[in-house]
Structures are given as structure tokens and as C-alpha cells.
Amino acid sequence: MTTLLEPGQIPHASGEPPRVLTADAKDVFAHRARRFAQLAEGHPLGDYLRFMGRLAQAQQRALDAMPAVPVPDDAAQSQSRQHAMPPVPAQSWPRDPAWRKALRAILDEVAPAASATATATLEAMAGLDDAALEALADRVLRTELYGEQADKLPFVAAALQAYWTRLAVQLGTAALHPLDVPGVCPCCGALPSLSVIGASPEVPGLRYLHCSLCNTEWNVTRAQCTACDAGESAVAYQHIEGDKGLVQAETCDVCKSYLKLIRRDKDAAADPVADDLATLALDILVDESGYSRSGPNLLLAPGGG
Numbered sequence: 001m002t003t004l005l006e007p008g009q010i011p012h013a014s015g016e017p018p019r020v021l022t023a024d025a026k027d028v029f030a031h032r033a034r035r036f037a038q039l040a041e042g043h044p045l046g047d048y049l050r051f052m053g054r055l056a057q058a059q060q061r062a063l064d065a066m067p068a069v070p071v072p073d074d075a076a077q078s079q080s081r082q083h084a085m086p087p088v089p090a091q092s093w094p095r096d097p098a099w100r101k102a103l104r105a106i107l108d109e110v111a112p113a114a115s116a117t118a119t120a121t122l123e124a125m126a127g128l129d130d131a132a133l134e135a136l137a138d139r140v141l142r143t144e145l146y147g148e149q150a151d152k153l154p155f156v157a158a159a160l161q162a163y164w165t166r167l168a169v170q171l172g173t174a175a176l177h178p179l180d181v182p183g184v185c186p187c188c189g190a191l192p193s194l195s196v197i198g199a200s201p202e203v204p205g206l207r208y209l210h211c212s213l214c215n216t217e218w219n220v221t222r223a224q225c226t227a228c229d230a231g232e233s234a235v236a237y238q239h240i241e242g243d244k245g246l247v248q249a250e251t252c253d254v255c256k257s258y259l260k261l262i263r264r265d266k267d268a269a270a271d272p273v274a275d276d277l278a279t280l281a282l283d284i285l286v287d288e289s290g291y292s293r294s295g296p297n298l299l300l301a302p303g304g305g
Contacts, residue, residue: 012105017160018174020186025169029162035274050266051113052299055158056274058109060101063162069096071170084180086189088167090213093188095163100133110155121151124270141213143191143296150301157298164214166186166198172221178218183226183294185211186218191295194272195226195250198265205265210272212298225252226259229295235262238289240282246270247279249286256293258286273299 024031029174040046072080072087080087111122128136136149136156145153161176168176168187184191192209199208200218208217209226223232230252238258239248246287260282264270276297281286283293 007032008202008231012210014081015207017078017219019178019219020109020169020172020173021178021199021208022173022289023165025063027060028165029056029063029206029213032271032274033060035269035271036278038269039274039278043278044134045280049274050113051110051118052274052277053121053297054110055106055155058106059158060221061109062159063165063240064094064103066098066162066166067103069098069163069166069169071167077175081177082185084177086179086185086187087171087175088187088214089189090164091189093167095134095137097130098166099137099159099163100130102162103133103156106162107155108203119150125152125155140298140303141190143298145298145301154299154300156181158238161213161215162296168216169212172267173222176218182218182220182229183209183211183215185214187211187216188214190214192223192226193297194260194262194276195220196261196262196272197222197264198268201268207261210262212296225250225255225257228252228255229264230254238282240279240285247275247282249291251286251289255294258291258296263280273297 007011033053033056036049036056043049077087102174107122114122135153137160140153140160143152171187179186188211190211193212194206195209195216197207198204205233207222208219208221212215214227220226223235225235232253234252237252238251239245239247249258249259250261260276262270262272262275277300
């Protein structure tokens, strides 16, 4: 029998487990790139995963090169805490031009490894002006990932992830507090891409949601739907027969949604983005069973072909 651990059951320096975790800016995307390379070996989507690893490497270099960007001052942060609002909300925070510089650098770095189809996309993006790029960014941040120009959105998302990770790291965990709505990121208000068991070695049994935008992770109750808060009786876990259960789909029979769950406690090398994209077959099977994914992976444009 599996024992489910809840907040307060894992010792921490302050007596409680951390409620919010920000990314390791020095390694978050580099670790992802290494995981993509590992998962690509012998995988039917190996070429795609290797290209995504190249994209993650480019994200890390863009983050490393990004200078400090403007963040809310103390008064604004205090107001956010008072009203239980994210301090740098994805859909309204004024974006610094640093994100577009990161995008240009990412496009240049991945171009040599791009397929013919991706090369056409990159060449088209090279001709876009700042206003067009900002319009694409608005679509990503509203998670409008379908339709015209959907092929460009994962690259825009990659740069936005680097930028918002910079914002989150500069703010630090002390500035981030869980919100009244537990299903959105306490830093940027974006939806989670999935959840993680064992987000860090000091919290091996706890579940954290992983932000689809800024890589922040925040603690939530296990065996509870993150979309509608339905309890354990409505939740089930699906995985592909024959695998080790490292990646599961947590389905809810109340709202008919699902969100993937990564068991980093079973494999410390697991990465929320890489392992998600390497298990798209699980998404297909769960979707065919009548469930809709409740949180996006911004690097995957479902309407992109």
C-alpha cells in the first residue's frame, strides 16, 4: 500500500515543507536538454526529442545571457500578497524587450538542427517585426495554441519561458505565496503543465504543480483534481501498460479532465517538459477515453500539424 504524505509530514528547515519552489536558473533548461537526449535514444520520436533538446540548450544560453529584468517593487509585491494575486501575471505584466532578444538568439541557435519544415518556420519568423512577435506572445500567454501560425508558437513560448523564469528567480521564493486558486501558478498565474512527485530531494513524497511558463512549482494535495478540486473518489491514474509508471495521467471523472503526473521520486533525472513530450502516446490514449488535458505544454502546438 502506498502512503500518501501531506504538507507537514516531511521535515524541513523551517518545520514545514516549502510551499513554493523556483527553478535553478543555472541548470533548469540544461537539465532538460540532457533529459531530452536520454529519452531520444531508441524512441520513435527520437529526431523530434533531439531537436527539442537543442531548443532547451538554447533556452539555457538565453537565460544565462539575460541581464536582470524589471520586477515589481516592494509596494507592488505587498499589494499582490494582500490580494492573493501573482506578482508578474502572464497576461498583463509589461514584457521587457529582453524576451525578444532571447527569441532571436534561440532561433539562431536551433536553426542548424532544424528539419525542412522547421527551417521554413524559422525563416518566416526572421521576417517578423516586433509588433508581430508581441502578438504571437499574447496568443501563447492566452494559451491560444491553435490556428494560423501555430507552428511559430513553440519557439515564442521557449523565449517567454526563459524570460518568465528570469522573473521568477529574481523575485525568489520569499516573494511567492500560494493563491486562493491553487490550480494556477503563484508567480505568473499560468496553468500548470503537469504535477510532480518528488519535486526536490527534501520533499520526496509531496506533490507539486509545475508551471507551464516560469518553471515555478507549488505544493498541492495529492489524489485531488487540480482542475475542479474533486476528491480522491473521482481521481484515477492511467499509464501505458508495460511501462514503469514514471509518467501517469491523473484523470477526473467529475470534470473529465486530466493532468500528467511525473514520478521524480522514481527517477531523479525525470523532467516535467521532456518526459511529457516523450509520452505523447499517453495523451492520445487518455484523450480517446474522453478526457481533456487541463494544462498545456507550451512547446507543443496541437494545431501546428
